[in-house]
Structure formats: C-alpha cells, structure tokens
Amino acid sequence: xxxxxxFGDEGKGRVVAYLALRRSISxxxxxxxxxxxxxxxxxxxxxxxxxxxxxxxNPSVELGIAAGSLVRVDALLKEIEDTGCAGRLCVDxxxxxxxxxxxxxxxxxxxxxxxxxxxxxxxxxxxxxxxxRVLRLARDxxxxxxxLCDLSERANEYLDEEREVLVEGTQGTFLSLYHGTYPYVTxxxxxxxxxxxxxxxxxxxxxxxxxxxxxxVTRVGPGPLRGELSFEEAAxxxxxxxxxxxxxxxxxxxxxxxxxxxxxVLNSATAVAITKVDALFPEVRGLRDPSRLPRxxxxxxxxxxxxxxxxxxxxxTGEEVEDAVYLG
Ligand code: IMP
Numbered sequence: 113x114x115x116x117x118x119f120g121d122e123g124k125g126r127v128v129a130y131l132a133l134r135r136s137i138s139x140x141x142x143x144x145x146x147x148x149x150x151x152x153x154x155x156x157x158x159x160x161x162x163x164x165x166x167x168x169x170n171p172s173v174e175l176g177i178a179a180g181s182l183v184r185v186d187a188l189l190k191e192i193e194d195t196g197c198a199g200r201l202c203v204d205x206x207x208x209x210x211x212x213x214x215x216x217x218x219x220x221x222x223x224x225x226x227x228x229x230x231x232x233x234x235x236x237x238x239x240x241x242x243x244x245r246v247l248r249l250a251r252d253x254x255x256x257x258x259x260l261c262d263l264s265e266r267a268n269e270y271l272d273e274e275r276e277v278l279v280e281g282t283q284g285t286f287l288s289l290y291h292g293t294y295p296y297v298t299x300x301x302x303x304x305x306x307x308x309x310x311x312x313x314x315x316x317x318x319x320x321x322x323x324x325x326x327x328x329v330t331r332v333g334p335g336p337l338r339g340e341l342s343f344e345e346a347a348x349x350x351x352x353x354x355x356x357x358x359x360x361x362x363x364x365x366x367x368x369x370x371x372x373x374x375x376x377v378l379n380s381a382t383a384v385a386i387t388k389v390d391a392l393f394p395e396v397r398g399l400r401d402p403s404r405l406p407r408x409x410x411x412x413x414x415x416x417x418x419x420x421x422x423x424x425x426x427x428x429t430g431e432e433v434e435d436a437v438y439l440g
Contacts, residue, residue: 113307113321114128114280114281115284115324115379116302117285117323117376117379118286118368118371119331119332119337120283120287122387123324124282125161125166126151126153126387127426128150128165128280129433130426130433131167131322132166132168132169133169133170133434135276135278136276137278138173138275139175139176140168140173140176140280141165141176141277141280142161142163142166142176143280143310144181144182144310146233147283149161149355149356150282151356152433153431154433154434155432160356161191163188164177164188164197165280168195169433171200176204177201177204177207179204179206179263180300181208182235182242184233184234185256188256201259202259204312211234211248213234213237214234214235214238214241215234218230218232227295228295228296228333229332231333233357239299239300263312264312267311267313268312268313268317283298288301288306288378289301291303296335319382320382320383322382322383322385323379323381323384323422324387325384326388327391329366332363339366341366343361367392369420373421381420381422383422384424385427385428386424387427387428389427389437390428390429395409396409396437397429398432398435399437402438405437426438426439
C-alpha cells in the first residue's frame with residue numbers, strides 16, 4: 113500500500129509509478145476519487161490522473177478502481193483512452209458514480225467553498241448520497257459494462273496465489289475525515305486502514321505500507337499548517353506549487369518530522385518514501401545511483417530514519433518517474 117503522509121500532493125503518483133516499473137506487481141488498485149490528481153511524468157510526457165492508477169506506466173500491470181472509490185463516468189472514459197489502458201483496467205461493480213448534480217450542490221454551499229476550501233468536484237456530496245443509499249454505482253452505468261469486475265474477489269485471489277497487489281491511496285493522512293484537521297479535511301478517511309476497506313482486503317493480508325512524504329510540506333486550502341512560510345519565502349526556496357485539480361497555489365511549510373511520525377503511526381508504516389529531495393539538496397537532481405548519494409544527504413536520511421523508526425526506501429530526485437534513488 114502507498115499512502116500520503118502529509119496533506120496530499122506528496123508525490124504518491126510518481127512513487128507508485130516507480131514501484132510499478134521496479135517491482136513485479138500483478139494488480140494495482142486506485143482508491144479515492146477525482147478530487148485527487150496524481151501527477152506522473154514518464155518519458156517526457158506528463159499525466160494528471162484522476163481515476164486511473166499511476167501504475168499504468170508498466171503495460172504488464174493489471175489496473176483496478178476500488179469499490180469504495182467514486183468516479184465521473186465521462187472523465188474516467190477519457191482517461192482510459194488517454195492512457196490506452198482499456199484492455200487491462202477493471203472497475204469494481206460497487207464503485208460509486210459522481211453526477212454533475214453533486215458538483216452543483218457543492219458549488220452552491222458557502223461552507224464548502226469558503227470554510228472548507230473544497231475542490232468542488234462533487235465528491236463529498238456523492239458520499240452523502242452513498243450514505244443515504246441513493247447513489248448510482250458502476251454496475252448501473254451501461255457505458256462501464258465492458259470494464260466491470262468484482263475487484264475485491266480478484267485482489268484476494270491474487271494474494272492467495274502470492275502475486276503482488278499494490279493499493280494506491282489518495283490525498284494525505286491529515287486530510288482524513290477522522291484523523292485530520294477537521295473540518296478542514298476531505299470527505300473520507302485517508303489512512304491505510306480505510307483504503308484496505310475501500311478495496312475489500314482484510315488487514316492481515318498487508319505486507320508493506322509505504323508512507324509518502326515530501327521534503328517540504330504543502331497544503332491546498334485552509335486549515336492548520338505548522339511553520340507556514342510566506343509566499344515570498346517559499347518562492348525563494350523554490351517550493352511554490354499549484355494544485356493539480358484546482359490550480360490554486362499551495363501553502364508551504366518546512367519538512368515536519370513530528371507530523372511524519374504521527375503519519376507513520378496512524379498508517380502502521382513499514383517504510384517511507386521521500387519525494388523532491390532535490391528541492392532540499394539541489395546536488396542530487398536527477399541522481400539514480402545510491403552509491404553517489406552525498407554524505408550530507410545520507411546523514412539527513414539517517415536522521416529521518418531514526419526519528420521515524422522506519423527505513424527510507426526511496427528518494428525522488430526529479431519530476432521524471434525514473435529520477436529516483438532506491439534504497440529498499
Ligand atoms: P474536497 O475533498 O474536494 O471537499 O476538499 C476538502 C479539502 O481537502 C480542501 O482543503 C482540498 O484542498 C483538500 N483536498 C482534497 N483532495 C485533495 C488532494 O488530492 N490533494 C490536496 N488537497 C486535497
């Protein structure tokens with residue numbers, strides 16, 4: 113499992129894509145919904161994925177969309193076409209469907225637009241309808257007929273056969289509806305346990321939980337952000353980013369070990385991956401060979417490992433999926 117350790121936008125997409133190329137994964141499953149955009153830069157092309165798993169970069173990996181996830185049918189079909197993964201993607205029959213009406217409802221809510229700072233994609237309102245048991249599911253949509261499967265059954269069968277299944281979580285631990293900074297959170301739990309439940313795999317079947325951290329912390333929308341920097345300071349450090357879905361500038365703070373440790377505990381992480389290490393140490397930009405990691409970076413990694421009490425298995429050193437140092 114791969115989950116976010118801060119407020120989303122840690123670079124889960126690039127970590128999942130890298131693992132899909134590096135490890136022998138049979139099935140990769142995306143959770144969550146279209147409010148989360150996962151960016152993958154692979155061989156010169158940039159993908160901003162809202163539904164398709166980031167593991168699509170490896171053509172031998174089968175892809176799935178979890179029962180607990182929510183899709184927009186038009187956006188999903190377009191993404192399947194853009195990524196060319198029609199022959200190997202399956203949507204769980206129980207996945208939920210977001211309608212235009214859900215986005216309209218969110219756009220007319222002052223609480224969501226002003227206080228929560230929602231991405232207004234209709235995700236929370238679709239969740240409301242799911243709880244009210246009036247939401248349409250993937251099995252009710254004729255255009256999805258060719259893609260449907262019982263994904264939970266398939267994932268459990270693969271695990272029985274000792275084939276590797278990768279679960280791609282969305283957003284970040286502190287945007288969790290339960291464990292985050294309520295009410296400045298998203299409309300689902302975003303910890304590892306929740307994503308297992310979204311897929312339909314029991315907790316005893318999990319081998320590794322990788323928490324993704326970024327070398328600095330960002331947050332889109334309101335809510336607490338310890339050590340927040342001014343826009344000017346963030347720009348000086350080269351840490352300015354814009355939201356994948358909304359295009360809004362992200363708020364920025366330095367790397368937060370205390371928050372990271374809490375994420376490790378909440379997710380029972382077995383390892384962490386750290387992205388954008390080149391933003392902190394420009395000399396590692398584009399580095400792939402672990403034996404060429406500068407002493408200063410090694411010391412920093414050791415410091416992080418001893419504070420978090422889990423190994424760092426991967427460092428992102430550039431936008432390209434393959435620009436990474438594997439330490440696992
Ligand atoms: P909603 O989930 O779209 O209603 O947004 C609720 C809060 O979560 C807002 O502050 C959003 O900016 C934030 N949020 C939701 N999804 C993501 C994401 O994928 N990355 C970063 N922030 C997100």
